[in-house]
Amino acid sequence: MAVRAIAKMGNPVLRQKARELTREEILSEPIRALVRDMVETLHAVGGIGLAAPQVEESLRLAIIEIAAGNDRYPSMKEQELLVLFNPKVTVLDAATQEFWEGCLSVPELRGLVARPRKIRVDYLDSEGKPHAIEAEGFLATVFQHELDHLDGTLYVDKLVSTKQLMFLDEFRKFAAGSPPVAD
Numbered sequence: 001m002a003v004r005a006i007a008k009m010g011n012p013v014l015r016q017k018a019r020e021l022t023r024e025e026i027l028s029e030p031i032r033a034l035v036r037d038m039v040e041t042l043h044a045v046g047g048i049g050l051a052a053p054q055v056e057e058s059l060r061l062a063i064i065e066i067a068a069g070n071d072r073y074p075s076m077k078e079q080e081l082l083v084l085f086n087p088k089v090t091v092l093d094a095a096t097q098e099f100w101e102g103c104l105s106v107p108e109l110r111g112l113v114a115r116p117r118k119i120r121v122d123y124l125d126s127e128g129k130p131h132a133i134e135a136e137g138f139l140a141t142v143f144q145h146e147l148d149h150l151d152g153t154l155y156v157d158k159l160v161s162t163k164q165l166m167f168l169d170e171f172r173k174f175a176a177g178s179p180p181v182a183d
């Protein structure tokens, strides 16, 4: 197991469309090791989501975990560790909601992004079995942020306005309110 380095904006891997994995790959030891590394990396940085391109693996794989009592997200509902392979998003309610977002690949910034408020995600789990999960509110934004990484999209591409992009220390002084999303 190893904590991986996080690719930052400017690294081309973050702008590539990641490829799907076969069921055989999902079950393979190298991919299992990658998932373990991603979980360890997520825990090391205290994030709530991580996509494989962020550790320089251009694969359609992301993990999401909101631990109970995460002190950076005290009001967030717990979400047990989800490992999502080849996820597909379907919008269930296109009405948008705004949250402040952050990203491990875009450090020290927060930006306001509007996204559909309710979605369904179809994906394969670590055993290659299909699942569907519905998410709304903050969790819907977390999913969409993470899964955008698989298409080479960063939250800064989707800002409500560039006037709503802030350095974190200034954000804390002047704009704290709705919860930011960090991954």
Ligand code: NI
Pocket (backbone or CB within 6 Å): 102, 103, 104, 105, 145, 146, 149, 183
């Ligand atoms: Ni991100």
